[in-house]
Amino acid sequence: MIIAILNQKGGVGKTTLSINLAASLARSGARVLLIDADPQGSSLDWAAMRQETPLFPIVGLPRPTIHKEIAQIGKDYDHIVIDGPPRVTELARSAIMAADVILIPVQPSPYDVWAADEVVKLIQDAKIYKETLISFFVINRKITNTAIGRDVGEALAAYPIPILDAAITQRIIFAESAAQGKAVYEIDQTSFAANEIESLKDALLKETN
Numbered sequence: 590m591i592i593a594i595l596n597q598k599g600g601v602g603k604t605t606l607s608i609n610l611a612a613s614l615a616r617s618g619a620r621v622l623l624i625d626a627d628p629q630g631s632s633l634d635w636a637a638m639r640q641e642t643p644l645f646p647i648v649g650l651p652r653p654t655i656h657k658e659i660a661q662i663g664k665d666y667d668h669i670v671i672d673g674p675p676r677v678t679e680l681a682r683s684a685i686m687a688a689d690v691i692l693i694p695v696q697p698s699p700y701d702v703w704a705a706d707e708v709v710k711l712i713q714d715a716k717i718y719k720e721t722l723i724s725f726f727v728i729n730r731k732i733t734n735t736a737i738g739r740d741v742g743e744a745l746a747a748y749p750i751p752i753l754d755a756a757i758t759q760r761i762i763f764a765e766s767a768a769q770g771k772a773v774y775e776i777d778q779t780s781f782a783a784n785e786i787e788s789l790k791d792a793l794l795k796e797t798n
């Protein structure tokens with residue numbers, strides 16, 4: 590399965606979710622490749638911080654030819670996670686064309702929901718000729734013990750894209766693990782963060798099997 594994690598807004602958690610989802614899939618025994626489609630190369634930076642053996646390989650591919658190259662690059666893998674670029678529409682479009690499933694991280698604020706407009710439009714355009722394309726919002730940086738919020742729920746409901754039933758909470762361990770080139774489960778496999786990532790993976794596999 591090819592999973593693209595996209596949102597042209599920066600800082601919403603594309604890289605964080607890409608790395609931890611890839612790690613979670615690899616941990617369960619799948620052969621996983623991460624494609625860093627961001628010209629800034631944040632996933633590659635993460636890998637460079639790492640002291641331990643890699644959990645999965647990462648290739649940098651910040652070119653609008655991902656959809657053409659992916660069959661060749663990804664042929665030996667069960668799952669490919671594409672860490673999407675900010676802004677650049679051509680790259681996002683290429684990632685959408687390459688993907689089976691698109692996850693759109695959004696923070697639970699109305700501003701973030703409105704900022705998803707652009708990627709939602711690109712996905713809707715792609716669905717015209719790619720009817721099998723599946724997409725979900727993933728709420729990231731939810732504040733502990735709060736509901737997602739009525740405003741955000743209503744704003745997201747205006748889009749023709751469902752919310753994945755697995756939100757990720759705002760937790761310091763995500764930043765800590767990133768600085769060490771680790772997945773959250775490697776810092777603490779019993780942590781809430783690691784559990785939420787497992788639930789995200791499970792929800793994704795359930796929706797796509």
Ligand code: ADP
Pocket residue numbers: 598599600601602603604605606631729730731757758759760761762763764767
């Ligand atoms: P993007 O790739 O969309 O630009 P990042 O994954 O780089 O976003 O996340 C932006 C910043 O927010 C990073 O410093 C990251 O560690 C932090 N971050 C992302 N998700 C969470 C979370 N759930 N809890 C705490 N910090 C987070």
Ligand code: MG
Pocket residue numbers: 603604605627631672673
């Ligand atoms: Mg990023």
